[in-house]
Amino acid sequence: MPFDYILSILKPMLEGAQMTVLLFLIAIxxxxxxxxxxxxxxxxxxxxxxxxxxSYIYVMRGTPLLLQLLLICFGLPMIPVVGEYLVLDRFVAACIGFSLNYAAYFAEIFRGGILAIDKGQYEASQVLGMNKWQTTSRVILPQMFRIALPSVANESVTLVKDTALLYAVAVPELLHFAQTAVNRDFTIVPFFVAGIIYLIMTLLLTILFKWLEKRFRFE
Known part of the structure; x- marks a missing residue:
């Protein structure tokens, strides 16, 4: 496949990647x-x-993200009486859907981080004369975030990949432009290019979180 062809499809696909990155940033x-x-x-x-x-966490984690996106984009406007006021821009609806869904996963990650802290930390704080607020803000929360950081990193990488679901609600992101090029040119090369772009984004995100883990580990 000529290199010129890859360059010709790269520009629109990078424009789609901008939408992917924007959704990721808003959702995170x-x-x-x-x-x-x-x-x-x-x-x-x-x-x-x-x-x-x-109940919220159970529902959001127990139902597919795609179903939630379809409900927000197409289901809410069908609600009698108030539906006409719930018509949202597709990208805005996707941002809401991703944020609500991933909040449930991050809540469980943070809860796990809290449970992993030894009870002796609370007792030591009391011995030092700290009140409940000081214990939480100075001892518990910093340790919780340090413990939860690897899981937050994994979930963030998953979020990058899940942005491909924008394609299902007609938001022109990276996969949309790849599929358009495939249908137009009868070649799967755009899929490989899209895959490389996703890999680069997740690699950069992984490097960032590895750096954060090392920094917080020695603080």
Whole structure:
């Protein structure tokens, strides 16, 4: 396959990759804080709040992300009376869907990080005269994030790959342009180019998280 052909399809595919990166950034910035709030709600002594958080996490993790995206994009506008007010731009709907879904996974990751902290840490903090807020902010949360970081890294890499689901809700991202080129030119080369672009993105993300892990390990 001529190198000129690869160059000709590379420009639109890189434009699609920009949409992929944008969705990733929005979803990661929104879902990590939301996941942290969900983790706090799960551990809350307020039973209705804890039950709601547990139920939310169960539903979001127990149903396919694609189904959730289709529901937000095409299902909400069909709700009687209020449906006309729930018509969202496809990309906005996708950002909401990804953020809500991944928040449930990050909540479980953070909860696991909390459970992994030895109870002696709490007792030592009390001996040092720290109150509950000081213990949480200075001792527990830094350790939780350090423990959870590898799992957050893995989930973030999965998020990059899951952005390909934008194709199913007609958002022109990387896979959309690859499929268009395949259908037009009757060649699978665009799929290989798309795969290389995904690999480069996940490689860069992996390098970033490896650097963060090393930095927090020695702090």
């Amino acid at each position: 910035v929104a879902s990590i804080p939301l996941g942290f709030v969900l983790m706090l709600a799960v551990n809350s002594s307020i039973k209705p709040l804890s039950w709601f958080a547990h």
